[in-house]
Amino acid sequence: MRCDDQRVRITVLAGGIGGARFLIGLRELGHDVTVIGNTGDDVEMWGLRICPDLDTVMYTLGGGISAERGWGREDETFRVRDELSAYRAAVDDDAPSWFGLGDLDLATHVLRTQWLQQGTGLTEVTQRLCRRWQPGVTLLPMTDARVETHVTLTDGSVVHFQEWWVRLHAAVPATRIELVGAADATPAPGVLDAIGGCDVLLLPPSNPVVSVGTILSVPGIADAVRRTAAPVVGVSPIIGGAPVRGMADACLAAIGVETSAEAVARHYGTRTGGGLLDGWLVDETDKAAADLLVEEGLAARAMPLLMTDIAATTEIAQAALDLAADVRA
Ligand code: GDP
Ligand code: CA
Numbered sequence: 001m002r003c004d005d006q007r008v009r010i011t012v013l014a015g016g017i018g019g020a021r022f023l024i025g026l027r028e029l030g031h032d033v034t035v036i037g038n039t040g041d042d043v044e045m046w047g048l049r050i051c052p053d054l055d056t057v058m059y060t061l062g063g064g065i066s067a068e069r070g071w072g073r074e075d076e077t078f079r080v081r082d083e084l085s086a087y088r089a090a091v092d093d094d095a096p097s098w099f100g101l102g103d104l105d106l107a108t109h110v111l112r113t114q115w116l117q118q119g120t121g122l123t124e125v126t127q128r129l130c131r132r133w134q135p136g137v138t139l140l141p142m143t144d145a146r147v148e149t150h151v152t153l154t155d156g157s158v159v160h161f162q163e164w165w166v167r168l169h170a171a172v173p174a175t176r177i178e179l180v181g182a183a184d185a186t187p188a189p190g191v192l193d194a195i196g197g198c199d200v201l202l203l204p205p206s207n208p209v210v211s212v213g214t215i216l217s218v219p220g221i222a223d224a225v226r227r228t229a230a231p232v233v234g235v236s237p238i239i240g241g242a243p244v245r246g247m248a249d250a251c252l253a254a255i256g257v258e259t260s261a262e263a264v265a266r267h268y269g270t271r272t273g274g275g276l277l278d279g280w281l282v283d284e285t286d287k288a289a290a291d292l293l294v295e296e297g298l299a300a301r302a303m304p305l306l307m308t309d310i311a312a313t314t315e316i317a318q319a320a321l322d323l324a325a326d327v328r329a
Contacts, residue, residue, distance in 0.1 A: 007031055008321065011198040011230075013142075014038070015211025016053040017070045017245070018237055020060035022204035023137060025313025027061065029321070033137040034194040036221075038206075039122070040142075040149035040179050040214035043162045045099055046084065048109040049116055052162075053211065054126055054141060055108060062133025070245075076102035098167040123188045140194065142215045145185035149214055151254070152176035161210060170247035174254035177209055179217045187220050195224040200324040203234035203277075205244070205305065208264050209251035216276075225276050231324040233279035234268060235316060236261040239305055240285045262289035270298050279323040281305065281316065299327050 008031040014023065015038045026033060038053040052071065059065040059073060066074045080103050088097075101109070108129060115125045121144040130139055149161035151174045161177075164170055179185075195201060206212050216222040225232060238261045243249055249259040257267045261282040269275015280298055282290045283305040293300035301323055307313040 008200055009198045010034070010200045010202060010321075011036065011194045012137075012202045012204055013206070013212050013215045013225075014053070014057060014204050015206035015214075016041070016056035017060075019053070019204045019206040019211065020057045020065070021307045021313060022206075022235065022317065023057065023061055024310055025307065025315075026202070026204075026317035027136050028310060028314040029317055031321075034190075034198070035137050035139045036142050036191055036194060036215055037126075037139060038142060038211045038214050040147055040210065040217075041161055041165075042146075042148060043099070043160060045101060048101075048106070048113045050099075050101070050109050051112065051122075051126075051141070054139065055105070057137075057139055058126075058130055058133050058135055061135030061137060062130075064133065072100070072102050073104040076104055078102055080106055099162060121189070123190065138190075138194075140190050141188050142191060142221065143185040143218050144188045145181060147179050147181035147185050147218070149210055150178050150180045152178070165210075165247070170250035174250065177213075177251060177254050179214055182217050182219065185218050187218055187224075191218075192220060192224050195221065195230075196228050198228070198230045200321060201225060201228055201230045201232045202320055202324075203232070203268070205235045205237035205307075207237060207243075207246065207248045207251060208257075208267060209248070209255055213255075222276065226271060226274070231278045231327040232271060232276055233281070233320045233324045233327070234265070234277050235281045235320055236264060236283065236286070236305060238264055239283040244306065260289065261286040262293060265289075265293055265298060265300065270296075272297060278327040279320075281320055281323065299323060 010031050011034045013036050041052045066072050122141045151164040152158050154173050252259050265280045268277045280300045282302050284302045287302040290300040290302040
């Protein structure tokens with residue numbers, strides 16, 4: 001049985017841009033897709049709760065993303081940000097200005113914050129926001145709890161992930177990356193069922209440390225992935241020893257993992273060896289790594305992994321499902 005013979009229930013653990021791009025291709029295949037989104041990047045600015053990765057998935061699949069930036073809204077303006085800066089300059093306030101919040105984007109954060117303050121959980125809030133954007137997938141936050149990824153720098157100071165990523169461009173080496181609040185967090189409603197009850201579980205080419213790794217560090221999620229009856233197939237975000245975009249190499253260095261498709265596969269580990277993966281797609285330039293991993297018992301395959309357009313991305317998604325079907329057989 002091939003996966004494309006019928007509608008398949010697919011669950012995807014996704015970060016922002018890499019995850020969202022992959023989902024655009026996967027959606028073309030017409031299956032039932034549930035996305036478990038990373039909320040470790042969440043941050044509070046101007047008293048507003050911002051969920052960058054959930055919004056990137058929602059805006060990308062809903063057709064509202066800025067194509068040029070890859071985050072935030074198309075046709076965006078920044079008048080509120082500039083107005084806030086004018087007030088701050090007048091009172092010598094040095095509140096952070098490195099995090100760009102556009103005027104259209106602000107509406108999302110205002111509503112989300114209001115609903116959260118009224119006691120609505122983030123899962124329900126996300127569903128309400130998605131009612132407008134109709135992303136064509138079910139989007140769940142990994143947890144309703146307030147958690148935050150913090151990064152320890154070489155001088156011992158600890159900063160919010162966004163400060164390291166956006167303000168410092170991850171140029172300052174990190175020695176530790178931790179999801180603060182994880183110990184008290186539980187998976188959001190529907191998350192464990194989506195992992196345990198799907199036909200295929202996919203790890204898209206999202207950042208293995210601060211996107212997929214963060215989702216897996218919510219207690220119960222990694223165990224559910226290890227135990228699911230569904231085949232688990234990942235797509236490498238690393239091609240030819242480098243991230244395609246972004247600074248995933250800095251994240252991998254922080255946890256002592258080499259920046260290569262092979263090392264990321266070993267980091268996730270094989271399910272037969274107590275890890276997470278049954279299958280792993282690498283780019284054709286990393287074919288040697290695939291051959292080596294196959295010898296060691298992981299179903300690895302090499303193919304072009306650049307998500308240059310929807311057609312190329314759909315082929316990657318189909319290859320991941322084909323690999324899942326082979327693994328199941
Ligand atoms: P973020 O939360 O916005 O950083 O996005 P994700 O964590 O979902 O994805 C970031 C990862 O996507 C980076 O590590 C990139 O290497 C990877 N990525 C971006 N474009 C491509 C692509 O075309 N092909 C592959 N294989 N990976 C990509
Ligand atoms: Ca992110």
